[in-house]
Amino acid sequence: MRVAAFTDLIGPDGVDVIDCETPDPGSDGAVVDVDACAINRHDLWILEGESAMVETDDLPFVTGLDVAGTVREVGEGVSRVEPGDRVVLCPNETCGQCRFCREGPENLCANFSLSHGGLAEAARVEADRLVALSDEVSTTVAASIPTAYTTAFHMLRRADVGPADLVFVPGATGGVGVATVQLATILGARTVGTSSSESKLEQVREFGLDHGIQSTDTDEIYEQVREIGAPDAVVNHLGGEYTELGQRVMARGGTMVVCGRTAGGTSTIDVADLFLEHKRIVGSTMGTQDELCRLVDLVAASDLEPAIDETYALAETADAFVAMSERESVGKLVVQP
Numbered sequence: 001m002r003v004a005a006f007t008d009l010i011g012p013d014g015v016d017v018i019d020c021e022t023p024d025p026g027s028d029g030a031v032v033d034v035d036a037c038a039i040n041r042h043d044l045w046i047l048e049g050e051s052a053m054v055e056t057d058d059l060p061f062v063t064g065l066d067v068a069g070t071v072r073e074v075g076e077g078v079s080r081v082e083p084g085d086r087v088v089l090c091p092n093e094t095c096g097q098c099r100f101c102r103e104g105p106e107n108l109c110a111n112f113s114l115s116h117g118g119l120a121e122a123a124r125v126e127a128d129r130l131v132a133l134s135d136e137v138s139t140t141v142a143a144s145i146p147t148a149y150t151t152a153f154h155m156l157r158r159a160d161v162g163p164a165d166l167v168f169v170p171g172a173t174g175g176v177g178v179a180t181v182q183l184a185t186i187l188g189a190r191t192v193g194t195s196s197s198e199s200k201l202e203q204v205r206e207f208g209l210d211h212g213i214q215s216t217d218t219d220e221i222y223e224q225v226r227e228i229g230a231p232d233a234v235v236n237h238l239g240g241e242y243t244e245l246g247q248r249v250m251a252r253g254g255t256m257v258v259c260g261r262t263a264g265g266t267s268t269i270d271v272a273d274l275f276l277e278h279k280r281i282v283g284s285t286m287g288t289q290d291e292l293c294r295l296v297d298l299v300a301a302s303d304l305e306p307a308i309d310e311t312y313a314l315a316e317t318a319d320a321f322v323a324m325s326e327r328e329s330v331g332k333l334v335v336q337p
């Protein structure tokens with residue numbers, strides 16, 4: 001079978017389509033014929049050599065978390081799914097043994113990791129992590145959900161977002177950004193988001209964004225957000241200076257949930273503001289399989305239509321990473337092996 005592998009950690013030029021053996025399901029696993037696999041900035045970090053998870057010794061490496069397709073083969077111990085089932089993968093890998101696995105939510109697992117290998121014609125996955133798709137949900141749409149939408153949903157729930165809340169989304173145009181805007185809107189909240197590009201903000205307005213601020217100047221953004229209101233919640237996947245901004249701009253008693261570091265891996269906390277204003281800053285990674293199931297149900301009921309910017313053939317996988325690194329896209333980029 002063919003895979004889009006990282007053969008060098010130098011950015012998009014390091015992606016090559018190569019042949020490798022079709023995987024074996026093993027006793028608890030399944031092999032899925034991959035129709036669609038979305039890419040995430042997580043994959044770009046790896047490709048640029050910015051992730052501790054993959055080093056040169058691990059090459060060639062096949063990334064790809066968000067697998068959707070059809071089950072081809074299952075191991076002898078598997079009864080949950082069978083060949084021919086249409087499925088999407090929850091890429092969480094958890095130990096099932098630690099106290100976080102016992103108490104939940106499962107994404108707190110002390111041994112949490114992610115299942116890679118989706119940028120391929122077939123992928124070996126844990127059968128228990130497969131979620132069934134009804135006919136209403138295409139595999140391309142399903143592939144856009146696991147990482148971006150589940151992460152955004154979990155963050156909104158951690159911030160207890162509800163009707164009439166104001167949610168601030170710095171970087172509202174990417175995978176997690178647009179997902180946050182759409183899901184906050186479904187929860188009845190109002191949204192204010194930023195981008196370097198007015199034309200991208202215009203597209204996100206069609207997905208429900210109430211207020212778009214075209215700026216990368218955090219002082220300017222602060223002023224413009226406060227003209228709208230003091231956010232009850234900040235969904236922060238950018239990190240860096242957007243963390244100081246998020247803390248400063250949010251309402252008394254507000255919550256900022258942080259899941260990423262696109263704009264920088266360190267930030268300064270204003271300690272007095274934190275305790276005097278009763279603010280909360282919370283870290284979050286991925287979401288639960290149950291949250292993924294709920295999102296798939298929302299899509300099946302036509303209550304959520306994930307934002308897909310572009311689809312790519314397997315041979316065009318490098319182009320998908322160029323689009324992400326050049327900040328050209330709005331929403332998700334999906335490879336269709």
Ligand SMILES: NC(=O)c1ccc[n+]([C@@H]2O[C@H](COP(=O)([O-])OP(=O)(O)OC[C@H]3O[C@@H](n4cnc5c(N)ncnc54)[C@H](OP(=O)(O)O)[C@@H]3O)[C@@H](O)[C@H]2O)c1
Nearest residue numbers: 041171172173174175176195196237260261262285286327
């Ligand atoms: N912890 C977790 O479980 C988890 C899960 C998913 C994602 N993440 C993290 O969340 C972040 C977003 O992931 P994603 O897949 O949604 O990425 P993405 O689609 O590439 O995000 C693009 C967004 O980031 C903005 N952006 C890009 N580079 C920027 C920069 N240097 N400074 C400021 N803004 C910048 C873009 O703004 P413009 O519109 O101006 O181009 C756009 O709004 C990543 O850091 C990722 O690792 C974490």
Ligand SMILES: [Zn+2]
Nearest residue numbers: 095098101109
């Ligand atoms: Zn665990």
